[in-house]
Amino acid sequence: MKSIQIQVKGIVQGVGFRPYVYNLALKNKLFGWVNNDDQGVNIALEGDTLNLENFLNTLKNSPPPLAKIDSIRSEEKKLQNFKSFEIIESKTTSNKSTIISPDMAICDDCIDDINNPENFRYEYALTNCTNCGPRYSIINTVPYDRCNTSMAKFKMCSKCEEEYKNPLNRRYHAQPVSCEVCGPKIALYNNKNEQLSKDIQSIIDIAQKIKEGKIVAIKGLGGFHLVCNALDDKVVYELRDRKNRPTKPFAVMFKNLEQIKEHTTLTKKEEEIITSKEKPITLVKMKNINSTKLSKYIAPNIDRLGCFIAYTPLHHLLFKYLNTPIVATSANLSDEPILRFKDEVIEKLGGVVDFILDFDRDIINACDDSVVQVANDDILVLRNARGYAPTSLKLSSKTNKKILALGANQKSTIALAFEDNLILSPHIGDLGSITSIEYFNRTIKTFKRFYDFEPDLIVCDKHPNYESTKWAKNQGIETIEIQHHYAHVLSTMAEYNLDEKVLAFSFDGTGFGDDGNIWGGEVFIADKKEYKRAYHLNYFKLLGGEKSIKEPKRVALSLLFDNFSLEEILLLDNPTVKAFSQGEIKIMHTMWQKGLNAPKTSSMGRLFDAIASLSGIAQIQSFEGETGLQIEMAYDKTCNKSYRYKLVDEIIDLSICIKEIEKEKNKILICSKFINMLVDLVIEISNKFNDLPIVLTGGVFQNKTLLEEISKKLTKLNKKYYYSKKIPLNDGGISIGQIYSQLN
Numbered sequence: 107m108k109s110i111q112i113q114v115k116g117i118v119q120g121v122g123f124r125p126y127v128y129n130l131a132l133k134n135k136l137f138g139w140v141n142n143d144d145q146g147v148n149i150a151l152e153g154d155t156l157n158l159e160n161f162l163n164t165l166k167n168s169p170p171p172l173a174k175i176d177s178i179r180s181e182e183k184k185l186q187n188f189k190s191f192e193i194i195e196s197k198t199t200s201n202k203s204t205i206i207s208p209d210m211a212i213c214d215d216c217i218d219d220i221n222n223p224e225n226f227r228y229e230y231a232l233t234n235c236t237n238c239g240p241r242y243s244i245i246n247t248v249p250y251d252r253c254n255t256s257m258a259k260f261k262m263c264s265k266c267e268e269e270y271k272n273p274l275n276r277r278y279h280a281q282p283v284s285c286e287v288c289g290p291k292i293a294l295y296n297n298k299n300e301q302l303s304k305d306i307q308s309i310i311d312i313a314q315k316i317k318e319g320k321i322v323a324i325k326g327l328g329g330f331h332l333v334c335n336a337l338d339d340k341v342v343y344e345l346r347d348r349k350n351r352p353t354k355p356f357a358v359m360f361k362n363l364e365q366i367k368e369h370t371t372l373t374k375k376e377e378e379i380i381t382s383k384e385k386p387i388t389l390v391k392m393k394n395i396n397s398t399k400l401s402k403y404i405a406p407n408i409d410r411l412g413c414f415i416a417y418t419p420l421h422h423l424l425f426k427y428l429n430t431p432i433v434a435t436s437a438n439l440s441d442e443p444i445l446r447f448k449d450e451v452i453e454k455l456g457g458v459v460d461f462i463l464d465f466d467r468d469i470i471n472a473c474d475d476s477v478v479q480v481a482n483d484d485i486l487v488l489r490n491a492r493g494y495a496p497t498s499l500k501l502s503s504k505t506n507k508k509i510l511a512l513g514a515n516q517k518s519t520i521a522l523a524f525e526d527n528l529i530l531s532p533h534i535g536d537l538g539s540i541t542s543i544e545y546f547n548r549t550i551k552t553f554k555r556f557y558d559f560e561p562d563l564i565v566c567d568k569h570p571n572y573e574s575t576k577w578a579k580n581q582g583i584e585t586i587e588i589q590h591h592y593a594h595v596l597s598t599m600a601e602y603n604l605d606e607k608v609l610a611f612s613f614d615g616t617g618f619g620d621d622g623n624i625w626g627g628e629v630f631i632a633d634k635k636e637y638k639r640a641y642h643l644n645y646f647k648l649l650g651g652e653k654s655i656k657e658p659k660r661v662a663l664s665l666l667f668d669n670f671s672l673e674e675i676l677l678l679d680n681p682t683v684k685a686f687s688q689g690e691i692k693i694m695h696t697m698w699q700k701g702l703n704a705p706k707t708s709s710m711g712r713l714f715d716a717i718a719s720l721s722g723i724a725q726i727q728s729f730e731g732e733t734g735l736q737i738e739m740a741y742d743k744t745c746n747k748s749y750r751y752k753l754v755d756e757i758i759d760l761s762i763c764i765k766e767i768e769k770e771k772n773k774i775l776i777c778s779k780f781i782n783m784l785v786d787l788v789i790e791i792s793n794k795f796n797d798l799p800i801v802l803t804g805g806v807f808q809n810k811t812l813l814e815e816i817s818k819k820l821t822k823l824n825k826k827y828y829y830s831k832k833i834p835l836n837d838g839g840i841s842i843g844q845i846y847s848q849l850n
Contacts (some may be wrong), residue, residue: 108158109138109183112149114165116176117207117498119250122236123147124193125278126170134161137188141195142249144202152188171237171383172210176500176527193273196249202557203525204248205498206241208532209327209473211385211417213238215276220419221426226265229306231420232290232465236280238383242496242532243328243469244282247555252281256468263288282467290467292420295448297456309420312463313427320460321345323437323451327418328473328492328532329444330437330451331359332459337430342401345433348458350440354729355405357387357412357475359434361425366390366413369398369431375480384493385417386476404433407724408735412477417492420465436474441538443545444474471552472545473532481810482817488808490519490834495532496553497832499842501849502526502603509848510550510561512574513841514590514617516730517834518546521841522553522561523849528600529553530833530842537573546574565844567593569618588844590617591628592637594803597843598830599634607633608828609640609795611788614804614836615655615711615730624648626709627758629791631798634847641791643713644757647704649694658715658733659685659725660694665716667698669764680768681722710806713760720767721776731805737777738811745778748786758787785815792825800827805836 114123119142127140127149136153151158162180169175216235219227227233234240244256252258262270266285269277277283284290286305293301294308303311315322316334319341323330332349334341336358346352360366363381371391372380380388392398392411405411414434416422436444437451437459445451446469448462477489490497501523509523518534531549535542553559566578568587578585588596591612599608612628619625620639627643647664654660662682666675672695676688683691697704711734718724718733723740727733749763763783770776792800800820807813807829820827833839 107152107185108155109150109152109185110158110180111183112151112162112178112180113146114149114175114178115146115203115205117172117174117205118147119204119248120207120236120241120281121172122170122276122278122280123173125236125273125275126173127165128191128193128273130161130164131191134158136161137191139188139192139194141193141197142204142251143197144204144248146204150183150186150188152185172207174205174498176205176498193279196251202248203527204250205527205529206245206248206496206556207250208384208495209240209243209492210238210383211493212419212422213383216419217422220423227285229423230286230289231292231306231309231418231423232282232284232467233419234280234282235276236278237276239280239282240327240467243471243473244467246470248557250281255281256470257282257284260284260289260467290465292463292465295462295464297452297459297461299449299452302461306423308463309423310427312461313424315461316428316432317430321348321458323455323459323462324420324424324434325448325464325469326421326475328469328471328475329446330462331434332437332455333432333434335430336401336404336433337399339401339403342403342433345458346403352728353406353732355408355410355412356433356435357414358400358404358431359421360413360415360431361429362415365431366415369393369400370411370413373480373483375483375485379478379480379485380413380415384476385414386478386493387412387414389477389479389488400431407732409739410735414475420463439539439541441536442541443535444472446472471549474535479808479810481813484831486808486810486831487834488836489517489533490530490838491532494832495530497530499528499530499600500526501528503850505849507562507848508559509563509565509845510559511565511841511844512567512578513844514567514837515569515572515574517837518542518574519838519841520546520550520553521845522557522559523845524557524559528842528845533838543573546577563848565848567618567840567844568620586848588847589620589637590840591625591804592630592632593840593843593847594835595630595632595637595801595843596634596846597833597839598801598803598828598835600842600846601830601833602828604799604828605634607631607798608801609792609798610637610801610803611791612804613710613806615709615806616707619708624705624707624709626707626711626804627713628708631795634849639756640795641753641756641758643708643710644759644761645706645708646712647698647701648707648712649697649704651703651705654712655715655730656728657726658719661712662716662719663691663694664698664704665720665764666768667695669761670768678768680720681725682719685719685725710804714806717767717776717780720764721773723773723777731808734806734809737780738809740774740777741781741811742774742778745775745782747775747779748782749779751783751787753790781809781812781815784812785819788816789819789823792820800825802827802829803835807835
């Protein structure tokens, strides 16, 4: 006989861990107890040595489906002669470190329950168990007990309580457990806040409203969606008009995988991700416009579709009464966070929605839908949120400081480091409005509350006008600024725990450079402590500053000014030149000459914009990254030609490339040769530093074609390379990189 005490850390609360341990202990004829505390799960075990070994092996190798074990520590104790195995009460310590579980999509067992007329949860829209349902979105603090969630006000009925107290039941200590009798209720309202129906009737009614061509708001796990019939051109166009969203693609929710296949072409990996327990929005290839009945206004001008399948019981019941896919886009005002409350929806989007389907389980922490794509037959997280976030990484050693990192201004996230934990918050969004800054503040307070966390050090971006930088400097705490593109590099290094020198290609749209210019086409030699700029795109001017981001023609004209005289430009037969009047070109030339509202940039993202304009693909863009998607769509894989460039000292000189593009008239050829040139550029520079592993980072590498073509060549040359997969390559990963720079 032997007695051991075990401590398990990681995502081990709210995931059925204690009943799993209880059943495993009974199976192995072991006695003792299990409980939760703020750091994880504690287990006391007594029994035969061989049975203890079996227990530990099973625990390590086959934990519950939603659990993520970071560490298991066990030590031998004096025998106490336990007579049974029990689940005992949670206890609170002064050192909170248990990891909060992300919200999860409904499991198959719960789907069976709501579809079974014999089950007392038949057609109950808010059912869940330890294997699925809300977690992060309903929790106030740890430990994850019902009293610490928005379910505290709902007293369980006898049937639910019986399941909740039975360790052999999958709803044992599932904190949001409830049913029609005792749990939260759903109801349908019009945009004047008048209740129209409730319970299952409200779902039947809203399905009918969608069929009739109405625009509705439906509450999900982490916020509301704006919803309409995805096959109806008229209503999708109306939604664009009401929301003032000209071309940015809408995500589409489908009943099941089979329905998605009617409209898209999927790889096996994409199928696997779409049907995974996280059920993220996945960007996939849309079928030819003639092969799909989806509205042409869903994703105008591009061939990608963001699709996902029903992930809550409410969604599943909706599709029971509705056979068409639905647009399901975040209910928010432009640049603001997703809305959590019905009254907010009526106040801010009353002119957009006709009806609202609500339920009275409060969303404490808003959480958008995750967005991913497949590249190199592996997942690439673009927006880290529901299902994946909060995301935890285990550090190789403990940090002696509590560190808070504030990310960037766009695709904002925060990150925390304490002990050996590195935690990334869900996507917050762009800090471009008072509401989004409030949400940023609220998220910081939430994570401080989760872990009783007060930072010793704050890390932020160097940009003096970022809201996050301003916030950092007002806290009276030691603050360190990290250059934006270096933070991109560090975020990838953090994902792979790299602690060595790397050759890093950091390509994105915007970031404040050390010389005061806007960087974005950077090649660094870097490690955890320092970086050196090895190469960068030759500076060009952004005519009109911020305005040039929405008008690619301004960026392209600036590059023409760099390479041709004004007289030559006025005579060019070119899509960019045709997009301006001659008078406008002359005014722009003066701005360019005198540097009036024309900041210098080395941005690769803006270069993509310029190529879109010069090729005639787009002169205006209505959302970030639109030109990149369109260039990728035009890429011809059979093209093996490339534009020329020069490496002069630290400069990547593209003047030859711009002159060659101006002579080209075929947009497919222009886009294909441009991407091939970038592949050549990465390979040539990497060959100059053969001893260094390569990091590819920044939002530009979300371009699947570019990433895959570079990966192919690097693999062929047997070069070691890294790019972020679980942490966003875009600005959503910046906060992780900022923290990584400060770790020992």
